Amino acid sequence: MLKDITLGQYYPVKSFVHDLDPRVKIILTIAFIVAVFLGSSLWAMIPITAFILLSAKAANLPVKLLLKGIKPLRIILIFTFLLNLFFSAGETVLLQVWKIRVTQEGLMLAIRFSMRLVFLVTGASLLTLTTQPVVLTDGLERLMSPLARIGFPAHELAMMMSIALRFIPTLLEEADKIMKAQMARGADFESGNLLQRARAMVPLLVPLFVSAFRRAGDLAMAMEARCYHGGEGRTRLRVLKITHKDYVACAAVAALIVICVIIG
Amino acid sequence: MEEAILQAKNVSYAYEEGEGLAISDINLSFRRGEMTAILGHNGSGKSTLAKLLNGLYIPTAGTVTVCGMDTALDDNTWEIRKKAGMVFQNPDNQLVASIVRDDVAFGLENIGVPTEEMPARIEAALRAVGMLDFIDRAPHMLSGGQKQRIAIAGILAMQPQALILDEATAMLDPKGREEVFSIVEKLNREQGITVVWITHFMEEAARCGRVVVMDGGHIVMDGEPQEVFTRAEDMRRMRLDVPPMVALGDLLRSRGMKISRDAMDIDSMAREVLKWL
Incomplete structure (x- = not known):
């Protein structure tokens, strides 16, 4: 049974997102997280949700698979929701039972925080579902390589x-x-x-x-x-190349950030 | 005289200074295209010898040369390991990458083979060991014999002159053992790769062209398997057995049946015995 475990959760299909350069995907994932934090209003959730659904479509991934990533987080999710719901300060009381009251502001906050969590997890899942772990480490190495000059390993x-x-x-x-x-x-x-x-x-x-x-x-x-002697003079099996697809993806994420900033 | 690919001259080796010698004063050379078995029980120095042959260990005294290059010189190290590839005992502990393709590429990346050349060399190496279909698989999903074949492919891709296998079949089941041995036999026969096959399985040694027996850091016998295995008494003294078919042949000969000494595996023994029936 243990033999069957597959590492990471790579979903092996061909798609636009699978073909993207791993470096670009890593940076875009970070940019997406920034966008999620920039769009703080409830309205911003619409473009973000739309973006995730479109990405899933472009990645040829069933949405169910993306949602599966949230499952292990359900307890934290429920906890975050309830905490914000009951313990936020607010004026407009929607419901009051004994000393516990639910305000409109609290409800908004609860939805915002838990949705943010969902967005973060699905965004990260989009990366790991569409990128093989080997490719991901390759991308990370290449991204970190400028730091090697200042002695970063x-x-x-x-x-x-x-x-x-x-x-x-x-x-x-x-x-x-x-x-x-x-x-x-x-x-x-x-x-x-x-x-x-x-x-x-x-x-x-x-x-x-x-x-x-x-x-x-x-x-x-x-x-x-097998002649391993560190990273010096090493050639690589995989060559990473930025293609026009990567530019399209960057443009899409940039658009999302702009929209989130405008909506606020 | 044919060219010696691997050569040890008056080689001694001690793990720690002042400790006993694991290898003492060995002279041995392996010619191009030879397939040699090195036999010996645990602690006879056969693994140490293997690691001396590609510069993983540097001799305490004497010199080891690979294609004429001295292993003691630092400048030669990588060129030597490219020429004399090594496969180890534990199939799990020598594969580096989580995908077969990347693992075979590991050596190529280390020696700086241009990216464009890699795919062809990887595929050729995997084809030679009959594992091309597994190129995108994860090593942990493969059997022990398959993992060893991947390890061999990883070495082959570097296009070595010699292949040193340090008890490469010791941890495999009989099926995996046969798989790996026959692949190496084929590489020796078809590609002329010099093979040093370290083992304690007599059946395997009997199938090599030459057998070297080690005991206590010395070479005690060196010759064709037929010669070596006739000295059954000496073998037993070194806590080594002769292959079962050789022992059977000895027994039958002592009862007056004329059985050829070349009959060292079951098939040829069967043919010999059938002549008497």
């Missing part, structure tokens, strides 16, 4: 990320194996209070760490045997 960071991506499933599988082995010897991971359960994790974590270090040693040796 851009290549090393990207390499670490891609190695982490490669080894997460391997380590998960191993954790599963160790857990079963310990359970077969009578280890109990499920009962007891929090402290007891945390202590039960020790026989799982110690072998996992030992093996992770051993793997790291092996991998370093294998990388050296």
Whole structure:
């Protein structure tokens, strides 16, 4: 079962958004987040929602998939909504039960804040659903590379990320194996209070760490045997190219920002 | 005399200064196109030897040369590793990228192959190991044998002269073992790649053209498998077995049946025995 996990949530179809340069997509995602914060009124939510739906269409993604990203956040979402609903200052009382009252301002605030959260998550999902993790790390490396001149380890960071991506499933599988082995010897991971359960994790974590270090040693040796010597003089398999599609996407996001600023 | 691709002259190696030698005073050379098995039980120094052959370790004494280049010189390091590729034991711990294509490209990126040349070299390497269909797959979804074949493809893409496999089949099931061995055999036969096959499986050693037996950091036997395996007593003393078919041949010969010494696998043994029935 653990073998089936796919990393990230990449949705492999061909589309306009999939074809965009990862660097452009990363920057546009950030720009989109800025737009969400600029458009603070309820009216601004209409163009933002329209933008997300259009992007999903351009990305060939079912909207259901985008909404799935919100699911893990539902508790925070409900919490944010209720908190703002009941505890904001306001004049126009809509509903009053005993000492708790719901004001019109509170309701507006609650909707705005929770919608903002939804926008942020769907915006980020749009990026991860349409970009393979390898490509994403490539894009990040390229974006950070100007910082390398002032000593920022851009290549090393990207390499670490891609190695982490490669080894997460391997380590998960191993954790599963160790857990079963310990359970077969009578280890109990499920009962007891929090402290007891945390202590039960020790026989799982110690072998996992030992093996992770051993793997790291092996991998370093294998990388050296394959001539790895840092980012210097390295060529890349993937070439990133900005095409006219990227300009179209930039224009669309710029338009959204302008609209959000105007609506306020 | 044919050209020696890998050569060790009076090589000794100690992991720590003052400690015992893992390899002591070894002289060994591998000719172009040869397929050699290195046998030895744990701690015999066979893995250490492998790592000396592509400059991962530098000899404490003596010299190792790869295509004439001394591994002790820093300037040669990357050129040497390009010429003598290495595959390790654990299939999980030598793949770097989360997509097969990117993993095979890793070595090419390191040695600065131009981007335009990469796809063709990646595809050729994957085709040679029969894994072209898996180019867009994630390594963690593959079997052990398949992962080792990807690791071999990653080396092949760099177009090496020699392939050193350090117990590459030790962690595989019998099917994966056969898969990997026959691929390497084919590469040796068809592309003339020099192979150093380190193993403790006798059946595999019997299929190589030459067998070198190591014990306690020394080379104790070196020759064709037929020669080496006739010394069954010596082999047992070094805690090594002879391949089962060789042992059977010995037994039958001692009972007076004339069985050829070349019969080292099941098929040829069957043919030999059928002659007597």
